[in-house]
Amino acid sequence: MKHTDTQYEKVKQALFKANGTVYSVDTWIQNLNQTLGFSSSICESVFKTMKAHEELVQIDDLLYVIDKTHFRLGTLRVVRETFGFVGDKADAIYIGGRNFNGALDRDVVLVQCNQVNKQEEGDVIKVMERKRSFILGTFEKKGKTLLFKPYENKFPYNFEIKGEATPNQRVIIAVDRVKNGVVEGHVQSVLGLADEPGIDVISVLMVHDLEVAFNQDALDQAATMPDEVDPTSFEGRIDHRNQNVITVDGEDAKDLDDAIYLERKADGYRLYVHIADVSHYVTPKSPLDVNASERTSSIYLVDRVVPMLPKNLSNGVCSLHPNVDRLTLTCMMDIDSKGVVDNYAVYPSIIQSKRRMSYNEINQNDTWGNETDMIHDMLHCAQILHYTRNQAGSIDFESDEAKYVVDHEGNVLDIYRRTQGEAEAMIEAFMVCANETVARHCKYLEIPIMYRVHEKPDLEKVKGLSHTLRTLGYRMKGSLDKIHPKTLQKAMDYFKDRPEGPVVSRLMIRSMSKARYDQEPIGHFGLALEDYAHFTSPIRRYPDLWLHQCLRKYVFNHDFSHFNDDVQMAQDCAAHVSSKERDIMEAERDVEKIKKAQYMKDKKGEAYEGFISGFSNYGIFVELENTVEGVVPFRSMRDHMVVDMASQKAIGTHTNVTYVLGQKVNVKVESVDLQEHEVEFFMKEKRGAKKRVKYRKKS
Structure with missing residues (x-):
C-alpha cells in the first residue's frame, strides 16, 4: 500500500526523534503501529521512499536514520592514508585512517558521528558502494x-x-x-x-577515474560522420559566409569552437559570436552524447589533450577551420557605447572563416591586412565591455598558468608564465558577453539548461582574507558578511603592481567558493552577473553542448515533448559535471606537478629569483618566475623560525629576521623528489641571520 504525504512526514518525524538509536525493521513497525496506528505495509512504503531519498539505510535487519547528527551517508574523500572526509567542505566530517573500516577513496559509506575533543569525527560503519575496483x-x-x-x-x-x-x-x-x-x-x-614515457600521465588519469578511450558505440557513430558539411543541412540557417569572419586561438589549438565578426554602428558595435554547432552532429541520447556526458569535458594536460569528442569531430567537421563551410549557432549582439547589449538574436547559421589568427599575431602587431580596421574596432569594443564589467564589480584575477614546451615524448624543455595580452582579453570579453546574453535568453524562455554559478564566499574565509590583507597594508572596506565583488576587485587593483600581487590573487581565489553548474540561475559572484551559462565551447564542454541541444529542441524546433525529463536530467547532469570538473582540475594540477619536478631534476645547484608564496610549520614556499614552486625547509635556515599563520609571516627567534608573503628571495635548487614530485630550495638569507641554530619543531 502506498503511503500519503502526511503518513510519510509522521513516520519520518518518529524515526528522527530516535536520536541515533538503531532498531530492527520489525521493532520499528511494531512501534509505529502502536503510536501512529500505521500498518506494516504503510511503514514499509515509507521506509522504501526514505531509502530512495538517502534518509534511511538498512543493513541486514537494522535501520539507520541519516540525520547528519548521529549517522551520515556520503562519499569518502581520502586526503592521505591517515585521514579523509565525508561530505561537502562546508559540513564535512573528519574520518581518521584507523576508522576507514575497509573503505577506499571515493567509496559511498555509512558513517557514525562522534564528538572528539569538541570536534566532530566519524567512524565508517559500512561500505555501501565500492567505487574503486x-x-x-x-x-x-x-x-x-x-x-x-x-x-x-x-x-x-x-x-x-x-x-x-x-x-x-x-x-x-x-x-x-x-x-x-x-x-x-x-x-x-x-x-x-x-x-x-607517458606512464606518468596515464597513471594520473587512471587514479582520477578519467577515461582516455571512447566506448565502441561512440566510435562507431563517429565513423559515420561526414568530413565536410552536407549542403542539405543549410536549410533554416542564416548564411553568414559573406562576413569577414576570423578565429583567434592559441597557436597549437585544433578544436576551434568560436569565430567572431564585428560591424561598427553609429551608436556602438554589432558583434557576431559564431559557435560550432556540435548539436547538429551529437544529438540527445545518441552514443556520442551519452559518452560525452560521462566524460563531461576535454582534458588539457601538459603534453596532450584528451578530447571530449572523437577527433574527427573535435578537430574535424565541428572545428571552425578557415575557408570551409561550417554549421554554427550565432549570438548576434548590438553593444552601445557604454558596453550594454541593447538588442540580440540567437539562431542557427552557416559561416566560412576567412582567416585563422593566433593571440600572438594580434598582440605583437598593429596591422593585420584586410582585417586591420575590424580588429582595431574589436579591441576597442572589448575595452568597453571590460570597463563595464569592471565597474559592476567583476574580479580580474592574475593568471598563474604555466606554458610548457615539450618534445614528442612529453619531456618538458622549457616552462614560462603564461601572460594575457590584448587578444586574450578581447576573446574573453566577447565570450563572457555571449555567455551572459544566451543565459538571459534561456532564463526568459524557461529552458532547462545548466547555468554556471558562483556563490558568495564563505564569511569565515572572507574574514581570514581580510586579516591577511591587513598584515600586507590593505584594509577592506564595508561589511564582510555582505561583501560585493567590487570590494575584492579594489583590493586586486591595490596590489596589481606590487610584489604581493600574484600571492594576493591566489589567496583571493582560495577564499572563493568553487564555481559549479546548477539548474537554477543563482548568479555568478566573481563575474558580478545575475545570469551566466556556458555557450561558447560545445566541442570541449558538455554543459555548452547541452545548452545547444536545448536551443535546438525548444527554440528552433519547438519540441517540448521531453521537457519534464530534461528538467530532471539538467539537475542530475549539473551535479555530475561539477563533480567531474573537480577530478579533471586535480588531474591537470597533478600532471603539472609531475612535469615541473621532472623539468627541475637536473637543475640542482642552479640559482633563481622567486617570491614567497606561502608558509607551513615545515618551511617557506617559494615560487619561481617560471611558476615552479618549492619549499625552503626551516631545518636548512640559520635561525629558528616561527610561523605566524594568521599574519602569514615567518620570524627568526634570535635575529628577528622576518619573511612575508610576496617577498622577493634568491634560492638555489637543493633537491628534487621525483616520487613525491616536490622541489626543495636553499635560500640565500637576509643579513643578520648569521648564527646557525638547530631547528626545533614547534610543538
Whole structure:
C-alpha cells in the first residue's frame, strides 16, 4: 500500500526523534503501529521512499536514520592514508585512517558521528558502494621480496597481491576484498615500467577515474560522420559566409569552437559570436552524447589533450577551420557605447572563416591586412565591455598558468608564465558577453539548461582574507558578511603592481567558493552577473553542448515533448559535471606537478629569483618566475623560525629576521623528489641571520 504525504512526514518525524538509536525493521513497525496506528505495509512504503531519498539505510535487519547528527551517508574523500572526509567542505566530517573500516577513496559509506575533543569525527560503519575496483601501483624489490607500493598515499592498509610482476612495473591491481586491515587483490594488467614515457600521465588519469578511450558505440557513430558539411543541412540557417569572419586561438589549438565578426554602428558595435554547432552532429541520447556526458569535458594536460569528442569531430567537421563551410549557432549582439547589449538574436547559421589568427599575431602587431580596421574596432569594443564589467564589480584575477614546451615524448624543455595580452582579453570579453546574453535568453524562455554559478564566499574565509590583507597594508572596506565583488576587485587593483600581487590573487581565489553548474540561475559572484551559462565551447564542454541541444529542441524546433525529463536530467547532469570538473582540475594540477619536478631534476645547484608564496610549520614556499614552486625547509635556515599563520609571516627567534608573503628571495635548487614530485630550495638569507641554530619543531 502506498503511503500519503502526511503518513510519510509522521513516520519520518518518529524515526528522527530516535536520536541515533538503531532498531530492527520489525521493532520499528511494531512501534509505529502502536503510536501512529500505521500498518506494516504503510511503514514499509515509507521506509522504501526514505531509502530512495538517502534518509534511511538498512543493513541486514537494522535501520539507520541519516540525520547528519548521529549517522551520515556520503562519499569518502581520502586526503592521505591517515585521514579523509565525508561530505561537502562546508559540513564535512573528519574520518581518521584507523576508522576507514575497509573503505577506499571515493567509496559511498555509512558513517557514525562522534564528538572528539569538541570536534566532530566519524567512524565508517559500512561500505555501501565500492567505487574503486582497482588500485594503481608499482612493485619494488626489498631484499628478495617484491612489495606492492600504491601510487597514491591513500591506503592505511597492508597489501597481499597475487600474480606475476617485475620490479619497477606500474600495475593495475584488482581489489578482491579489504578485510582486517589488508587489501587482497591480484594483478589485473601491467601498464609498463614506471619511468617509461607517458606512464606518468596515464597513471594520473587512471587514479582520477578519467577515461582516455571512447566506448565502441561512440566510435562507431563517429565513423559515420561526414568530413565536410552536407549542403542539405543549410536549410533554416542564416548564411553568414559573406562576413569577414576570423578565429583567434592559441597557436597549437585544433578544436576551434568560436569565430567572431564585428560591424561598427553609429551608436556602438554589432558583434557576431559564431559557435560550432556540435548539436547538429551529437544529438540527445545518441552514443556520442551519452559518452560525452560521462566524460563531461576535454582534458588539457601538459603534453596532450584528451578530447571530449572523437577527433574527427573535435578537430574535424565541428572545428571552425578557415575557408570551409561550417554549421554554427550565432549570438548576434548590438553593444552601445557604454558596453550594454541593447538588442540580440540567437539562431542557427552557416559561416566560412576567412582567416585563422593566433593571440600572438594580434598582440605583437598593429596591422593585420584586410582585417586591420575590424580588429582595431574589436579591441576597442572589448575595452568597453571590460570597463563595464569592471565597474559592476567583476574580479580580474592574475593568471598563474604555466606554458610548457615539450618534445614528442612529453619531456618538458622549457616552462614560462603564461601572460594575457590584448587578444586574450578581447576573446574573453566577447565570450563572457555571449555567455551572459544566451543565459538571459534561456532564463526568459524557461529552458532547462545548466547555468554556471558562483556563490558568495564563505564569511569565515572572507574574514581570514581580510586579516591577511591587513598584515600586507590593505584594509577592506564595508561589511564582510555582505561583501560585493567590487570590494575584492579594489583590493586586486591595490596590489596589481606590487610584489604581493600574484600571492594576493591566489589567496583571493582560495577564499572563493568553487564555481559549479546548477539548474537554477543563482548568479555568478566573481563575474558580478545575475545570469551566466556556458555557450561558447560545445566541442570541449558538455554543459555548452547541452545548452545547444536545448536551443535546438525548444527554440528552433519547438519540441517540448521531453521537457519534464530534461528538467530532471539538467539537475542530475549539473551535479555530475561539477563533480567531474573537480577530478579533471586535480588531474591537470597533478600532471603539472609531475612535469615541473621532472623539468627541475637536473637543475640542482642552479640559482633563481622567486617570491614567497606561502608558509607551513615545515618551511617557506617559494615560487619561481617560471611558476615552479618549492619549499625552503626551516631545518636548512640559520635561525629558528616561527610561523605566524594568521599574519602569514615567518620570524627568526634570535635575529628577528622576518619573511612575508610576496617577498622577493634568491634560492638555489637543493633537491628534487621525483616520487613525491616536490622541489626543495636553499635560500640565500637576509643579513643578520648569521648564527646557525638547530631547528626545533614547534610543538
